[in-house]
Amino acid sequence: MTPTRKKRLAVVALIVLGVGAATAVAITALNDNMLYFVSPTDVHAATAPQDKQIRLGGLVAAGSVQRDPDSLEVRFTVTDGRHDVPVSFEGILPDLFREGQGVIAHGYLDEGGHFHAHEVLARHDETYMPPEVMKSLEAAGHPPEASKQ
Amino acid sequence: MSAELGQISLILALVLAALLSVLPMIGAQRNNEALMKLAPSLAIGQFVFLAGAFAALAWAFLQHDFTVTYVAMHSNLLLPWYYRLTAVWGSHEGSLLLWMLLLGGWMLAVAAFSRSVPRIFTARVLSVMGMVSVGFLLFILFTSNPFERILPGPIDGRDLNPLLQDVGMIFHPPLLYMGYVGFAVAFAFAIAGLIGGRVERDWVRWSRPWTLAAWAFLTFGIALGSWWAYYELGWGGWWFWDPVENASFIPWLIGTALIHSQAVTEKRGAFPAWTVLLSIAAFSMSLLGTFLVRSGVLTSVHAFANDPERGLFILAFMAVVTGGALTLYALRAPRIMTGEGFDWISRESALLLNNVFFTVSAAMVLLGTLYPLIIDFMGWGQISVGPPYFGAMFILLMTPVVLLLPLGPFTRWKRDGFMRILQPLAVTAAISIVAALLVCAWLGTWSLRAVSGWIGGFWLIGGALAYAVRTARASRSGLARHQWGMTLAHAGVGVFLIGAAMVEAHTFERDIRIAPGETVEAAGYRFTLHEVAQVKGPNWRADEARFSIHKGEREIARMNPQKRLYHRGGQTMTQVALKPGVFRDLYIAMGEELGASGAWSVRLHIKPFVRWIWGGAVLIGLGGLIAASDRRYRQQRRQRADASLASGAEAPA
Numbered sequence: 001m002t003p004t005r006k007k008r009l010a011v012v013a014l015i016v017l018g019v020g021a022a023t024a025v026a027i028t029a030l031n032d033n034m035l036y037f038v039s040p041t042d043v044h045a046a047t048a049p050q051d052k053q054i055r056l057g058g059l060v061a062a063g064s065v066q067r068d069p070d071s072l073e074v075r076f077t078v079t080d081g082r083h084d085v086p087v088s089f090e091g092i093l094p095d096l097f098r099e100g101q102g103v104i105a106h107g108y109l110d111e112g113g114h115f116h117a118h119e120v121l122a123r124h125d126e127t128y129m130p131p132e133v134m135k136s137l138e139a140a141g142h143p144p145e146a147s148k149q
Numbered sequence: 150m151s152a153e154l155g156q157i158s159l160i161l162a163l164v165l166a167a168l169l170s171v172l173p174m175i176g177a178q179r180n181n182e183a184l185m186k187l188a189p190s191l192a193i194g195q196f197v198f199l200a201g202a203f204a205a206l207a208w209a210f211l212q213h214d215f216t217v218t219y220v221a222m223h224s225n226l227l228l229p230w231y232y233r234l235t236a237v238w239g240s241h242e243g244s245l246l247l248w249m250l251l252l253g254g255w256m257l258a259v260a261a262f263s264r265s266v267p268r269i270f271t272a273r274v275l276s277v278m279g280m281v282s283v284g285f286l287l288f289i290l291f292t293s294n295p296f297e298r299i300l301p302g303p304i305d306g307r308d309l310n311p312l313l314q315d316v317g318m319i320f321h322p323p324l325l326y327m328g329y330v331g332f333a334v335a336f337a338f339a340i341a342g343l344i345g346g347r348v349e350r351d352w353v354r355w356s357r358p359w360t361l362a363a364w365a366f367l368t369f370g371i372a373l374g375s376w377w378a379y380y381e382l383g384w385g386g387w388w389f390w391d392p393v394e395n396a397s398f399i400p401w402l403i404g405t406a407l408i409h410s411q412a413v414t415e416k417r418g419a420f421p422a423w424t425v426l427l428s429i430a431a432f433s434m435s436l437l438g439t440f441l442v443r444s445g446v447l448t449s450v451h452a453f454a455n456d457p458e459r460g461l462f463i464l465a466f467m468a469v470v471t472g473g474a475l476t477l478y479a480l481r482a483p484r485i486m487t488g489e490g491f492d493w494i495s496r497e498s499a500l501l502l503n504n505v506f507f508t509v510s511a512a513m514v515l516l517g518t519l520y521p522l523i524i525d526f527m528g529w530g531q532i533s534v535g536p537p538y539f540g541a542m543f544i545l546l547m548t549p550v551v552l553l554l555p556l557g558p559f560t561r562w563k564r565d566g567f568m569r570i571l572q573p574l575a576v577t578a579a580i581s582i583v584a585a586l587l588v589c590a591w592l593g594t595w596s597l598r599a600v601s602g603w604i605g606g607f608w609l610i611g612g613a614l615a616y617a618v619r620t621a622r623a624s625r626s627g628l629a630r631h632q633w634g635m636t637l638a639h640a641g642v643g644v645f646l647i648g649a650a651m652v653e654a655h656t657f658e659r660d661i662r663i664a665p666g667e668t669v670e671a672a673g674y675r676f677t678l679h680e681v682a683q684v685k686g687p688n689w690r691a692d693e694a695r696f697s698i699h700k701g702e703r704e705i706a707r708m709n710p711q712k713r714l715y716h717r718g719g720q721t722m723t724q725v726a727l728k729p730g731v732f733r734d735l736y737i738a739m740g741e742e743l744g745a746s747g748a749w750s751v752r753l754h755i756k757p758f759v760r761w762i763w764g765g766a767v768l769i770g771l772g773g774l775i776a777a778s779d780r781r782y783r784q785q786r787r788q789r790a791d792a793s794l795a796s797g798a799e800a801p802a
Binding site for chain 1: 542738
């Protein structure tokens with residue numbers, strides 16, 4: 001092999017190695033940080049992973065929001081029209097959090113089927129419905145009527 | 150009436166764009182001067198009609214013409230005039246019109262500032278941009294026409310989303326789009342070069358200021374968006390690794406790689422093919438960003454109303470643009486020049502490393518952004534990728550960049566010695582470590598992130614200054630503009646790094662319950678809530694909390710966060726109170742009233758050095774603009790221009 005070829009081979013080998021290593025690291029990091037989306041029906045069917053970070057999505061059931069007067073604790077129920085999941089959260093809810101509106105909560109499920117949220121997301125736009133929530137509502141047979149403009 | 154005028158203007162702009170995409174191109178192929186000369190006039194004409202369409206829409210907003218659907222959806226009688234004006238780009242249709250207007254503006258600029266560039270080349274560049282215009286104008290006219298009417302119109306419109314009723318939103322989209330669309334210029338230069346049959350150092354040099362300017366605007370746009378999210382969303386974060394943010398960040402990363410690879414190609418003729426590919430990629434990623442934001446395929450905190458049909462159009466458009474460009478590239482690749490060789494340790498290698506890290510980072514962000522889509526598409530469930538993925542990958546990839554960055558400018562082209570590069574920087578390294586440790590001791594912080602952030606930051610700033618000093622000493626005329634730009638931008642990275650590290654390491658953040666008359670202590674500050682009052686604005690009313698903040702015995706601020714209720718849309722919105730400072734921001738956001746006791750939930754943040762994040766980004770962007778203004782890129786050796794004109798004209802199709 002000529003010196004130039006040797007050099008080129010070394011460069012190519014380095015690039016392949018680098019890209020390979022980067023991809024491996026990326027895939028591992030990706031798998032560690034994947035958040036699964038679950039609907040209340042999934043929770044009920046016990047297909048949702050327990051003790052793992054998940055995203056729970058659905059509608060806030062009407063009349064379910066209860067605030068503790070002395071702390072920042074809030075309890076509410078997330079529903080897809082077929083099943084309900086009780087959620088507890090401590091902190092400040094987003095501006096567009098409203099009964100009857102779509103939400104996504106990040107947190108984990110305990111053995112009792114109770115969801116502990118550490119983050120609650122509602123959307124910027126009054127009429128906007130998160131696509132996952134929309135799908136899960138349709139799957140549960142309760143498509144929301146006025147969710148899109 | 151204005152809506153119809155706007156519509157007609159838009160159609161005329163389309164006609165001119167169509168002519169522009171065909172005639173000068175034919176002229177360039179046949180060496181027909183008359184047809185080539187049409188290009189600047191057509192570009193000017195297109196811009197005039199685009200401006201007309203834009204003005205017509207703005208007029209409809211100012212006049213409260215609610216028979217125009219877009220106006221009815223995004224404005225109302227109570228909205229102040231300045232927000233009615235900015236509401237023009239407050240949503241999809243209008244923002245695309247803005248996009249087009251800016252593309253027209255870039256084309257105008259190319260037509261105006263390319264006197265030193267051979268006509269045949271300008272004709273091709275403008276023609277390629279004309280093709281992009283045609284695609285976007287068709288998109289606007291067929292899927293997102295802002296001039297559609299509803300008859301009879303409503304008496305009053307809905308409201309502009311309150312989040313967009315804000316000064317940050319006035320400038321964020323135009324700057325971001327300036328960047329996105331600006332990459333169309335670099336793209337057009339690359340395509341024009343490929344069509345001309347040669348990749349040459351000349352045209353890479355001509356395209357450099359455009360790329361730098363576009364990249365600088367994108368930097369400003371992203372920084373402004375981050376600042377807006379910080380004070381407007383009420384969460385106090387400055388970056389969320391949200392799909393929409395990623396959509397603007399990927400083109401930025403590619404653009405960063407591109408401006409560095411252009412430097413190599415222009416100066417040394419090395420990796421020309423790579424530069425062409427990056428030019429194509431930067432614009433493709435801008436289109437992908439548009440697709441991701443506008444199609445609704447991604448769940449995002451920023452996702453506003455959207456529409457799959459539009460996404461499909463953009464996807465198809467992107468496929469045509471990228472596919473076409475890559476096909477052309479494949480056909481012409483054998484004719485791309487080969488550059489001069491270089492040694493392992495050389496400026497070429499340093500810039501190559503920069504390119505590797507930045508493109509890999511872009512790929513990582515792209516992977517994390519698209520992964521949920523792929524999983525969903527395959528039917529493997531619905532997932533999202535959490536911010537820790539991006540954070541971890543980024544720290545991993547950017548640490549070597551930070552370490553190596555100051556070495557780059559000190560390295561000689563072609564061949565250099567490792568010790569020769571390190572020697573002048575050894576002092577800088579030592580000083581930055583000592584200074585960083587002193588600062589950390591003074592701040593009383595010993596967390597890994599903060600310490601490494603300060604060391605890295607000082608290393609970058611010190612390295613940039615050392616370069617500036619040495620270059621200034623070596624040359625009689627002092628630093629050239631492009632060198633000033635680089636120094637500023639590299640120092641900006643250091644400033645940014647310090648800000649980001651301090652915010653991530655030492656943000657104090659607490660949600661509390663507080664009633665009027667109570668005082669809460671947090672991180673050495675005492676927050677006292679005096680009362681919660683009712684206040685009124687033009688189109689909203691609000692609960693306003695009156696806080697005073699003491700440090701020791703001294704009152705340092707009065708802060709009045711609000712919880713606004715907008716009359717028309719019935720939306721509530723948190724108006725954050727900020728006490729900005731060079732070394733820390735105080736940040737109060739109101740949550741909600743807790744029961745009848747008059748107590749509120751309130752979010753307190755104390756964010757050290759958070760301003761440095763945007764300060765650094767502004768330095769980076771300014772550096773880009775200063776470098777772009779360097780005359781060197783526009784000058785050319787006379788005889789060489791004639792030669793390339795002649796050879797370009799001879800080049801067969």
